[in-house]
Amino acid sequence: MISIARTARAVAVVWRGGRTNLAVYVLLAPIAGALPVLAAWLTKLVLDRVADPAGGAILQVATALAIVSVGLALVPHLTNYLRADLGRSAAVVALDRLYAATDRLTGLRRLEEPAFQNTLRLAEQAGRDGPSRCVDGLLGMVQATVLLTGFLGTLVVVSPVMAALVAAGGVPALVAELRLSRRRADMLWEIGPGERREMFYASLLTSLAAAKEIRLLRLGGLFRRRMLVELGTANAARRSHERREVRVQALLAMLGAALSGGGLVWAVTTARSGGLTVGDVAVFVAAVAGVQTSLATLIDNLAGIHQSMLLLTHYEQVVTCPPDLPEPARPRPVPPLRRGIELRDVWFRYGPEHPWVLRGVDLFIPAGQAVALVGHNGAGKSTLVKLLCRFYDPTRGAILWDGVDLRELPVHDLRARIGAVFQDYMTYDLTAEENIWLGDVDPNGPDHVRAEDAARIADAARRAGIHETIEGLPRGYRTMLSRVFELDGDPADAGVLLSGGQWQRVAIARSVLPEARDLLILDEPSAGLDAEAERDIQLRLRDHRAGRTSVLISHRLGTLRDADLIVALSGGRVVEAGRHDDLLAADGTYAALFRTQAAGYAPAEVEATTG
Numbered sequence: 336m337i338s339i340a341r342t343a344r345a346v347a348v349v350w351r352g353g354r355t356n357l358a359v360y361v362l363l364a365p366i367a368g369a370l371p372v373l374a375a376w377l378t379k380l381v382l383d384r385v386a387d388p389a390g391g392a393i394l395q396v397a398t399a400l401a402i403v404s405v406g407l408a409l410v411p412h413l414t415n416y417l418r419a420d421l422g423r424s425a426a427v428v429a430l431d432r433l434y435a436a437t438d439r440l441t442g443l444r445r446l447e448e449p450a451f452q453n454t455l456r457l458a459e460q461a462g463r464d465g466p467s468r469c470v471d472g473l474l475g476m477v478q479a480t481v482l483l484t485g486f487l488g489t490l491v492v493v494s495p496v497m498a499a500l501v502a503a504g505g506v507p508a509l510v511a512e513l514r515l516s517r518r519r520a521d522m523l524w525e526i527g528p529g530e531r532r533e534m535f536y537a538s539l540l541t542s543l544a545a546a547k548e549i550r551l552l553r554l555g556g557l558f559r560r561r562m563l564v565e566l567g568t569a570n571a572a573r574r575s576h577e578r579r580e581v582r583v584q585a586l587l588a589m590l591g592a593a594l595s596g597g598g599l600v601w602a603v604t605t606a607r608s609g610g611l612t613v614g615d616v617a618v619f620v621a622a623v624a625g626v627q628t629s630l631a632t633l634i635d636n637l638a639g640i641h642q643s644m645l646l647l648t649h650y651e652q653v654v655t656c657p658p659d660l661p662e663p664a665r666p667r668p669v670p671p672l673r674r675g676i677e678l679r680d681v682w683f684r685y686g687p688e689h690p691w692v693l694r695g696v697d698l699f700i701p702a703g704q705a706v707a708l709v710g711h712n713g714a715g716k717s718t719l720v721k722l723l724c725r726f727y728d729p730t731r732g733a734i735l736w737d738g739v740d741l742r743e744l745p746v747h748d749l750r751a752r753i754g755a756v757f758q759d760y761m762t763y764d765l766t767a768e769e770n771i772w773l774g775d776v777d778p779n780g781p782d783h784v785r786a787e788d789a790a791r792i793a794d795a796a797r798r799a800g801i802h803e804t805i806e807g808l809p810r811g812y813r814t815m816l817s818r819v820f821e822l823d824g825d826p827a828d829a830g831v832l833l834s835g836g837q838w839q840r841v842a843i844a845r846s847v848l849p850e851a852r853d854l855l856i857l858d859e860p861s862a863g864l865d866a867e868a869e870r871d872i873q874l875r876l877r878d879h880r881a882g883r884t885s886v887l888i889s890h891r892l893g894t895l896r897d898a899d900l901i902v903a904l905s906g907g908r909v910v911e912a913g914r915h916d917d918l919l920a921a922d923g924t925y926a927a928l929f930r931t932q933a934a935g936y937a938p939a940e941v942e943a944t945t946g
């Protein structure tokens with residue numbers, strides 16, 4: 336049902352959005368309810384005085400009626416403006432809270448739950464208009480209550496029996512509307528997953544990233560059909576619900592019409608026999624219509640609030656959602672890495688229903704050294720580095736930073752000591768400069784690149800071997816790396832697209848921008864580069880890595896041979912660890928992988944890539 340606490344929270348959001356607007360809106364609501372009642376009584380007086388000039392002065396009453404009519408004409412426009420403006424400003428407050436809450440989810444687990452994604456989608460919808468709809472509903476109820484009281488009072492004066500009958504007619508409507516609103520909220524929840532799939536297919540059809548494959552493989556028709564199926568299913572659910580609404584509302588409307596029709600016959604008959612004046616009949620007709628309209632408005636608003644409340648439960652679920660990674664009770668500062676990182680009997684799976692990815696990994700990553708992880712696809716290399724960044728906690732075992740469990744360190748401070756290029760690095764539709772600057776944004780600093788950042792950004796680009804390429808772009812570092820957005824909204828300034836290897840270098844530049852990172856993680860950092868470029872970047876990165884701890888993952892084993900420690904993962908365990916020459920001599924998993932790969936290259940290439 337409607338929760339008072341949740342309603343109060345919704346009102347607080349709207350209040351924060353626009354205090355003055357809300358105050359005026361609150362004042363106008365009862366006025367908007369009183370004006371029609373006043374107009375009906377003034378009309379009755381005017382009619383009675385026209386019929387009986389001895390009844391009193393008519394001019395003042397007519398003037399008052401004219402003034403009330405002006406109010407009646409103006410108030411709805413003002414209310415509409417206030418409603419829309421409050422809706423916009425409340426959405427700013429609500430969405431800010433919502434995305435601050437998702438930002439507080441420091442891990443990845445919750446975002447990977449489909450049920451959470453469904454809740455998130457409804458929460459976004461509720462955040463956009465939930466609080467303001469709730470306030471609209473409340474003020475709509477205030478307005479309708481004033482209107483109802485005025486007209487019901489009028490009806491009681493004219494006919495208490497009719498007043499009781501019309502009021503009783505509202506009870507079934509109230510019950511039916513509340514049921515309908517619950518069903519509507521249930522229906523929205525049920526069609527949620529399908530609507531998300533529909534949006535997914537629709538976005539594929541227009542996505543630039545997907546455009547090549549979709550055109551080459553002629554997938555447009557398939558995805559369009561799948562999108563239409565999802566849309567059709569959602570539409571069918573909505574249609575079925577709306578038909579039910581129409582049926583119920585038609586029945587209620589017939590009940591209302593029968594009551595007002597019966598009332599009209601009674602009033603006219605009574606007037607004929609002299610029991611009512613012409614003005615009485617006019618005010619009676621207006622009162623019956625007014626009571627019915629205000630009852631319907633009251634019920635509509637109540638149902639609207641009820642439905643917003645149901646949607647707001649999803650919003651509040653997200654806003655109040657507990658951290659997905661437990662916060663340390665007594666956080667310790669994260670000191671610069673001195674001894675190293677230890678994985679102690681680390682077991683990990685992505686969920687109870689998923690297989691184990693790591694099964695008791697014991698590994699020491701010594702400070703200042705380069706450790707390479709090798710293994711077949713799916714061996715768990717990327718999973719291991721995600722655990723190092725604490726995107727998940729180990730299911731069992733522990734990871735220790737200089738002997739301190741990662742769970743005891745503030746996660747943001749820990750991450751401030753880590754630089755990483757992930758296999759699925761991001762390509763931002765922003766300028767080249769911003770694409771690198773994002774590697775070291777001060778959370779409390781400005782939201783744009785400062786002039787004094789330019790030298791550091793260029794330096795990072797040099798280290799990643801992309802500086803000259805960026806300088807050669809039409810607007811240098813200010814060039815948009817996007818064909819989706821133009822620079823500063825200027826259509827003539829459409830951006831450029833980089834090649835895969837160039838993007839990879841930009842991602843590397845982003846990760847090497849901050850100087851003070853103790854741990855550098857490079858998960859396939861040069862997969863998109865040609866052999867010569869790969870060698871070039873390896874040399875540049877070797878300089879940058881000197882003295883830093885690094886964890887390297889690459890399927891091109893030749894690039895890893897200089898690592899201080901090469902660790903082979905298989906079956907979720909460390910099966911071998913040592914230097915390149917020792918592992919070749921041991922003739923185990925690494926040697927087999929290395930020889931298979933070397934055999935795939937011509938001798939000259941093996942020389943080039945394996946040194």
Ligand SMILES: Nc1ncnc2c1ncn2[C@@H]1O[C@H](COP(=O)(O)OP(=O)(O)OP(=O)(O)O)[C@@H](O)[C@H]1O
Nearest residue numbers: 447685689692710711712713714715716717718719
């Ligand atoms: N977010 C996830 N949810 C569920 N399973 C996952 C997730 N990410 C990875 N996996 C599974 O974990 C296993 C290890 O994946 P991981 O990406 O760590 O392997 P990898 O050794 O890095 O492989 P590759 O060499 O192909 O990059 C795979 O079986 C994969 O399906």
